[in-house]
Amino acid sequence: MAKLTFREDLCKGCGLCVTACPKKILALSKTKLNHKGHAPVECTDPAACVGCASCALMCPDCVITVER
């Protein structure tokens, strides 16, 4: 049981978290842009998240908060 919260407006869509995720459940949004104009990261399968925080560890912009 884990939960990811994204400070979406800070996301620059670099995708480093997407690569880091061992469960491959992160993706850049295909439907929206944040106020910076970037496609922000989203979790495609929240139930599969194990809360390892690899995504947050690689995020340069402190976008992700991880709860477990």
Added chain:
Amino acid sequence: MAIVFQKPKSLTDVPYHYCPGCTHGIVHRLVAEAIDALGIEGKTIGIAPVGCSVMAYDYFKCDMIEASHGRAPAVATGVKRALPDHVVFTYQGDGDLASIGLCETVSTACRGENVTIIFINNAIYGMTGGQMAPTSLIGQVTQTSPYGRDPKTQGMPIRICELLATLDAPAYLERVAVNSVAHVRQAKKAIHKAFQNQVEGKGFSLVEVISTCPTNWGLTPEKACQFVEEKMIPFYPLGCFKDKENGK
């Protein structure tokens, strides 16, 4: 559920100006995590360099000083001599620390000044738009080495940790990278140690962080991380080059 990862307390809410995927943000966070873990925010003074991280003074909640290009270690020395019980760190890029400020770097290390230096090596001048750095790799194409760095006319890249390891005074020198989860974990430990050393009065500590510059390398953030693995680390091997207290 408990929070297992969030933005460190000693970072301000000012959004970074860095390009997407630039690893400066990761290193800022690791510095802030060390400051939080040691509970030293109120007595820390950071020195920002000239280069991409020039505005680091906006991102840390501790007192900050902006130094001229390359002089951060001298400024840090001035602060530390005035406030010996405080924690003083510099955050410098490769042009700043290894080129224009090399004299200050070596001399501060030589004095064993009890300060912490975080050295970002991304093999390029980012702020000015991607010129050759002292650490640019052989053959690396930059704005000022458009045919690739040629050792015959442009010399060889400089390995700062190895250079400083020849000195007797430094307490701790380690090279880490932030291109993968495993490397970030190691970098976190090294940066924490570099601050802890200072708190314990052990002397000069420097952590060289192999970082990326996706924009000026002309690579995606992901490919830039691969470039670090495949090209940078073979030339700049990771590891501890000096750890006085452990006899290294």
Added chain:
Amino acid sequence: MSEKVLMKGNEAIAEAAIRCGCRHYFGYPITPQTEIAAYMSKRMPKIDGTFLQAESEIAAINMVYGCAATGRRAMTSSSSPGISLKAEGMSYLAGADLPALIVNVQRGGPGLGGIQPSQSDYFFMTRGPGHGDFHIIVLAPATVQEMADMTRLAFELGEKYRMPAMLLADGTMGQMMEPVVLPEDTVDPATIPATKPWATTGTEMKRAHNIVNSLYLKPDELEKTNYERFARYAKLEAEECRWEEYLMDDAEVCVVSVGITARVAKNAIVAARKEGIKVGMIRPITLFPFPKAALAKAAAKVKGFLTVELNMGQMNEDVKLAINCAKPVNMCNRVGGMIPSADEVLAAIRKEAK
């Protein structure tokens, strides 16, 4: 009151700085000011202060920058070629509005020049010693006593106006020995930083962070800082100009000179007076701000001015500007470490009086 002692000018600066609460000296050896560093290296360790021989003049001024940012009274000293290297640091000190003391005991130039006395850094120091639009306070001592007194003044004015301040002496002033009454040791160094709420001394988690900085990427903000700084310079000029007048009441010729040449000129003036020549002197003590009003006032009365300088005519230009070229401004000068004799100056005065 302190007792009268016999001291070298350079050493008087060093001891006076300590008595004014300075506990941090960063420097690099260069003739003819090295006695300051040597004196500090002896004294500072005994009073829990810092003497640090830096790796370069550049590093030394940046150590001063860091130390001054913490609110301490910090200083460095050098001579002309070394001051060139400190130009970057002085610009940053000015841009970050940090007070600090810089001593320049001038020698001849350009380049490596020589090691004998000179006043050839006048333009460099008074116009703004570094890139950008700025000034530093510039004080010109003419006695060892003034070397000591102006050290205190430089710290105080620098802090009052948040500016770097310079003692601009010629090599003679640094090397000569004279009796001097040193300032009373009344400043407790520990009390100084508390008067500087902008200082980076650690937030102690009690306030928002202080940032010492000279970078303003928004042009309107940078413009504002320039105007604010120049408003301070205007106040400095209105309130802090200092000069000495000598036999000016009935003078028809006004000698203008500073440092060692002002002393030589005084002897020449005494001799000229014996010949019946009505000559006096205005000796600027602050070179920035330059005592323009005093000179303009004199211009209404005298026939002409004679600057006596150890350069090719640098202060001469400031006198012309101050009096708006209302009267002739001639010059008696020597350079390269040569100093005009009283006879040479007397001859020039005679020529002026004709």
